[in-house]
Amino acid sequence: MSEAIGGSTASVRSRKRRRSALPGFGLTLGVSLTVLCLIVLVPLSAVALKAAGLGLRGFIAAGFSARALAAYRLSFGAALIAAGVNGVFGLITAWALVRYPIPGKSIINAVVDLPFALPTAVAGIALASLYSANGWIGALAAPLGLKIAYTPLGVVVALTFIGLPFV
Template sequence: MTLKERSILPGFGLTMGFTLFYLSLIVLLPLSALVIKATALTWSEFWAIATTPRALASYRLSFGASLVGATINAAFGLLVAWVLVRYDFPGRRLFDAMIDLPFALPTAVSGIALTAIYSSNGWIGRHLAPLGIKIAYTPLGVVVALTFIGLPFVVRTVQPVLEDFDREVEEAAASLGASRWQTFARVILPTLAPAILTGFALAFARAIGEYGSVIFISGNMPMRTEITPLLIVTKLEQFDYAGATAIAIVLLLASFALLLLINLLQWRFSDRHRTVWRAMR
């Protein structure tokens, strides 16, 4: 007589139900409330609030600085992950642990520390000031803050893929006459590209909604260094809930569209890479 094996894990129905309940409670309900609140505005009112000069200036700074910061992290995050995986040097474990420091630090502490370092009398700012380079209280300071908080996303997504990469593939490329640059550009980079895009998307998404680490170093000057999350908070403090909701909806839709585009590019890149590997085999 065969006894049916019992699993210690719950079945699909229970786990799927809990997953939907949890996502609805944590994600869908708040977003639905935001959309419902926005429907109280007419289209003309919504457009007038969302396209004020102050709001447009905050969009340009938030999305522009987030894009620049995520791009910098995509390049240097790959470099940092490469060094941590491919080389063994004294203090490597310490440097690896320091990558997660932006996750552990409260965002306000990060902002205060960056402001103290890059202000005109800070450790680094005092050396840049004679050169005419000002970081604190400028859009450049916003980019620095968003780069700081986004680096771990790229490193931690690229690092495991690089660790699992088969070294024999590199040796095969070298035996066929490929140079080191050709091996990296045509063999290693296509494999790492989906992970790099994922890290880029995560860093970009985090930067779009970042608040605590930016408000100290930016200076919060309307039309110049005011980010969109700060504008939303300002409207909430003024009890302008309709205005805050309208701007939040714009931020949400733009972020969702950009993340969807990045995910589509990642999917196409992964599919093309799999096709190439099948052809090679």
């Protein structure tokens, strides 16, 4: 009798499918990987094929062209300046927020953490509109002859804004 009971429960268990903790995981993973391939890997492979078609000399010539060198100079120079500014002001801000009872401490903390809450593209659009000639800050800087948006100074401001919470 015990064999009959044991045999019946085994057959019930074999007929019963185990439910996954993540339903639809296989289908979701397949769709996600397909979209990833289409959005990332296809354009990346097109760039790699174009670079391979240039040959080694063409690739080196493109990497050391005047336009590429200007892009390197702007990128590394702006990153170096923004890192220095963030290092100094981030350390001062962090020290003051941790050590001293400051009025409006939670507001300052929220402003420092703002780049974490905003997607980078939204932050870039917001900074461009604020610092453009008809933006709030750009309108104050225009009479002084300062153009901030779409200049290397604007790149430094954007990198400083994005990098401050990481200090």
